[in-house]
Amino acid sequence: MNYFSAFEISASGMAFERLRLDVTAMNLANANSVRDAQGNLYQPVRVVGKAGRSFGNYLQQAVVPHIVAAAQAPRLVHEPNHPLADAQGFIAMPNVNPVDEMLNLVTAVRGYEANVRAMNAARTMALRALEIGAR
C-alpha cells in the first residue's frame, strides 16, 4: 500500500533523530574524559543528515545520516593535582559544549515527535479511507 511509503519516510526520520540522541549522549558521557593510554582524546561527533538522492530513494531512506567528527581543539583545564596534568598544570579534555548538546537533545526529541505526528497523520488518513462507505 502507498501509505506504507509514508511510514518508511517517517521511520527513517525517526532513526535519524534516534542516532542524533545517541551521539549527543555519547558526547555528554565523554565530556570529562581525558586522554587514553595511547594519547587519544575523545573527539566530539555530530550527525549530519543528507537527503535521499532521488525521489525513489526518498521512499527507501528519506534521510541518510553521517557521523562526522567536529574537529575542535581540546579544552584545557587547569588542574595541577591531576596525574595527567602537563608542566603548566593543564589537562586536555574534549571540547564538548554542554549548551550545544542540550540544544541537540531538545531538537532531537522534537524532531522525533514531529516524525511520529507525520506517521500518525498518514495512519489516520488510511483509516479514514477505510471508513468510506461503511454502514
Added chain:
Amino acid sequence: MSIEVIAATGAVAGKALSAAGALPSRPAPEASFETWLVQQFSATNAKLVEADQGVRRLALGEADNLHQVMIALEEAKLQFELVVQVRNRLVEAYQDILRMRI
C-alpha cells in the same frame, strides 16, 4: 420523475443488458478478484507474522529500535483493516442478493 428520464433509464438498462449478454463470450480476466483476495490474505498474514516477530524481538531485547516495531504493528493493523472492510462489503453484497425478491 419525467417520462424522458424514465426513457433514458430504459436506454441505459438496455445497454447494461446487452453488455451482460456479451459477458460469457469475453475471456476471463487474468487477475480475478479471487486471486487478489488470496494475495491480500497472504500479505496480511505476512504483516501479522512480521509484527509478531518484531514484538518477540523487542521482548527478547534484540530489537534495534522501538519505532520499527510500532510501525510494523500499525502496518499489520492497516492491512488487516483493509481485508476486514473488503470482507464486510462482500458480506453486505451477499446479504443484499439474499434479500432480493424473486
